[in-house]
Amino acid sequence: MxxxxxxxxxxxxxxxxxxxxxxxxxxxxxxxxxxxxxxxxxxxxxxxxxxxxxxxxxxxxxxxxxxxxxxYNLIYRKPVGQTVILLCDSITCWITGRDHLAQHIERRIGIKPGETSADGRFTLLPIVCLGHCDHAPAMMANDVLHGNVDPATLDAMFDATPLP
Known part of the structure; x- marks a missing residue:
């Protein structure tokens, strides 16, 4: 059930x-x-x-x-946030700071991989590879691919996403 x-x-x-x-x-x-x-x-x-x-x-x-x-990991079987962040978990992204980004997300909005923020704005999901290794670390926010992601990129996205 x-x-x-x-x-x-x-x-x-x-x-x-x-x-x-x-x-x-x-x-x-x-x-x-x-x-x-x-x-x-x-x-x-x-x-x-x-x-x-x-x-x-x-x-x-x-x-x-x-x-x-x-x-298929892009079919969601439970509720997700308004913005789904797919944070690349490939070796290239890991080497270039993926874990630092995950920690920044946890500090900033209080969620770990697999969780949705209390306000329903964000869900953070790991993904094996986004195929954007030449611009690592990479992520997708909904259907938009982002490369060379840093904490400032994340902060701008968090600040620009309105409450549901």
Whole structure:
């Protein structure tokens, strides 16, 4: 049983968009990740009830779709903050100061990797590699890639993100 409160059901527009996605693939199952991403883009995460609805539209068992959703680290199965910070955990980023950045985030907003700030503004997640090694240390804030990140970069982002 999930301890996360159920999200509102898919709306007719979301259902129609998922059905449209299915039409672009040879099988409904092939549209699974795109369907999850479509809903997550609007809802920020995929709760159990939404996962079950999406699975039904795709003609899949919910357990199979959950297996896909939990395999991909960019599908969020629990609530995340307004800004999701993916802090690269590659050897290159580690050598160039990634741990110092993680400590700065903890001091500044009080969260460790895997946590969301109390105000709901930020979630910090480690990611194996962002492929931006020539600009390490690197991070993504939502869908924006940042390179040569330093504490001042982080502070500017924290200061610019409004309260939810």
């Amino acid at each position: 999930s301890i996360v409160e159920a999200q509102p059901a898919l709306d007719p527009t979301e259902r129609a968009e998922i059905r449209n996605l299915i039409g672009h693939y040879p099988t409904a199952r092939a549209a699974a990740i795109d369907a999850l991403k479509l809903v997550q883009q609007r809802r920020r995460y995929i709760g159990d009830n939404l996962l079950a609805e999406i699975a039904h539209l795709l003609g899949l068992p919910a357990a199979e779709l959950d297996g896909l959703a939990t395999f």
